[in-house]
Structure formats: structure tokens, C-alpha cells
Amino acid sequence: MSIVASTYKPVGSGRHEFLKHPDELPGDAVRSVLKTALLLSLGVGLGLGSAVLVLKSGGLGAGMGSQTVDGWTGNHLTGAKAADPYTRGIVAKSGLLALTQAEAMYFSRSTDEHGGPLKPSCVYALEGGAMPARWWSVTIYDAHDFLPVNGDDAQSVDMTRTAAHATPTGRWTARIAADQAGAADWISSKNAGNFSLTLRLYNPQDAARANFAAIAFPTLKTVSCTKGGA
Numbered sequence: 001m002s003i004v005a006s007t008y009k010p011v012g013s014g015r016h017e018f019l020k021h022p023d024e025l026p027g028d029a030v031r032s033v034l035k036t037a038l039l040l041s042l043g044v045g046l047g048l049g050s051a052v053l054v055l056k057s058g059g060l061g062a063g064m065g066s067q068t069v070d071g072w073t074g075n076h077l078t079g080a081k082a083a084d085p086y087t088r089g090i091v092a093k094s095g096l097l098a099l100t101q102a103e104a105m106y107f108s109r110s111t112d113e114h115g116g117p118l119k120p121s122c123v124y125a126l127e128g129g130a131m132p133a134r135w136w137s138v139t140i141y142d143a144h145d146f147l148p149v150n151g152d153d154a155q156s157v158d159m160t161r162t163a164a165h166a167t168p169t170g171r172w173t174a175r176i177a178a179d180q181a182g183a184a185d186w187i188s189s190k191n192a193g194n195f196s197l198t199l200r201l202y203n204p205q206d207a208a209r210a211n212f213a214a215i216a217f218p219t220l221k222t223v224s225c226t227k228g229g230a
Contacts, residue, residue, distance in 0.1 A: 070217045072107040072199060105133075105204045107212075110196035112222050118196065120189040122225040124176040126157070126197075128218030129169070132208040133201035135159050138218065140176070143193035152188035154180070161185060176220075 065077035078101070110118055118124070126138065137158035142148045147155045162172035165184040175183035176197075178190040189195055199218070207214045 067212045069212045069215065071109045071111065071113065071220065072212075072217045073109065074105060074107040074212055076101075076212075078106055101204070101209050103203065105201040105209065107199040107201075107217070108196050109199075109220070110194070113220055114222070117194040118176075118189075119194060119225070120178050120192050122177070123181075123223040125221045125223050126174040126176055126187070126218050127171070127221070129171045129216060131159075131201060131217075132205040132215060134203035136202065137200050138174070138187070139198050139200070140187050140189060140192060141196050141198060142191070143195065145196075148188065148190060148192040148195070150188055150190040150192075152180075152190060154186050154188040157185045157187055177223075 064075075066073055066075045068074075112118060112122075112124065135158070137156050139156040140148060157174045162174065162185050166172040172185065174185040174187060175181065176187045176189055177183075178188065180186045180188070187197075197220075201208065201215075
């Protein structure tokens with residue numbers, strides 16, 4: 001003769017309410033509990049999986065509200081209260097300060113004009129002119145979203161630096177390469193691995209905030225690449 005132990009919990013009145021052992025539950029109830037547990041597990045798994053994929057993809061284009069123009073990708077929700085969890089995660093992973101868009105806008109690119117990855121074995125020309133903001137900068141980040149460690153002290157160019165060497169019409173050119181080669185404006189890609197560029201526009205104009213296509217983004221052209229380079 002087998003004895004099945006029952007459990008109970010006290011009730012406020014001093015009476016006891018006996019709970020049945022799982023083996024004593026009706027078959028339909030057991031199946032319902034198992035089904036609920038399975039659905040919850042699947043939901044958690046899918047949620048975590050999608051979050052990991054989005055964060056691994058990196059870049060502001062992985063979240064909702066993203067827009068890509070001329071190879072530069074930004075997100076209309078960056079720095080906004082309405083930002084979705086994915087966008088917030090990407091901002092945290094990338095280390096952006098993420099001010100409100102009235103204060104700053106952020107755009108990134110990790111590919112050249114042909115869609116290939118940006119490499120330190122290549123030389124690139126970054127060309128642009130006036131942009132719809134009070135001030136701007138372009139900064140390089142390595143494959144792990146950190147500033148490259150190379151001792152060159154040349155991680156970025158900005159409106160102030162390029163103005164000193166710009167043409168009378170305000171056009172400027174910056175060299176992106178592992179070596180300066182005499183360039184007046186230079187971003188060093190030494191030790192960067194496959195890298196990305198981040199454009200920051202401070203106090204952007206309303207038209208730029210409303211439609212990224214209204215921004216005259218800098219163009220990126222591949223000048224040369226070393227064969228067999230990483």
C-alpha cells in the first residue's frame with residue numbers, strides 16, 4: 001500500500017487548506033501547467049535571443065526608428081523618452097552619451113562606398129562641407145567600440161580643425177589610414193581592426209532632426225588598400 005503525502009498551508013482563520021500532491025492532480029491540470037511553463041520558457045528564450053542578436057549587430061540601425069542616408073545610419077529615437085529597449089541597449093553598448101536630439105545627433109557607418117568593411121589596411125578620403133549644426137565631429141572606433149590604442153592622438157576630426165585647411169567654399173578632406181602621410185587632417189586607423197566612424201552633430205537644425213535626408217553627409221572614398229591586409 002502506497003501512501004501519498006499531502007501538503008497544506010495555514011489559513012487566517014486557523015483552518016487548514018490541503019493541497020494535492022502533483023500526482024493527484026487531474027491530467028488536464030497537469031498538461032495545462034506544463035503548457036504554461038513551456039510557453040513562458042519559449043517567450044523568455046525568444047526575448048533574450050532577439051536582444052542578443054540586436055546588440056551583436058551593433059550600430060544605430062539595429063533599433064526601431066533607424067534611417068540610413070549615404071552610408072550613414074542614425075536613429076530618430078536615440079536620446080528620446082520613447083526609445084525602445086533595443087535602441088537603449090545599443091546606445092549603452094556603444095557608449096554614446098545619447099543627449100536629446102535637440103542637443104546632439106549621432107550617425108555611424110562601418111562600411112565603405114562599396115559595402116565592404118572599413119579596414120586599417122586601406123586608405124580612405126573623408127570629404128565634406130558645412131553641416132546643419134552648431135558644431136560637428138567624426139570619431140573612429142575599433143571593432144570593440146573603443147578608441148583605437150595606437151599613441152597617434154588622432155582619433156577624430158571636427159569642424160574647428162578642418163576649417164583651418166578647408167577651401168574657400170568650406171570643403172574639407174580628411175585622411176583615414178594607419179599613417180598620416182603628410183595629411184593636414186588625419187584619423188588614425190592603426191590597431192583599429194575593422195572599424196566604424198561616428199558622426200556627431202551638436203545643436204542640429206530642426207530640418208535635420210525631422211529628416212536625415214536633409215543632411216549633406218560627408219562622403220567616404222577608398223583611395224587604396226594593401227593586398228592581403230586585414
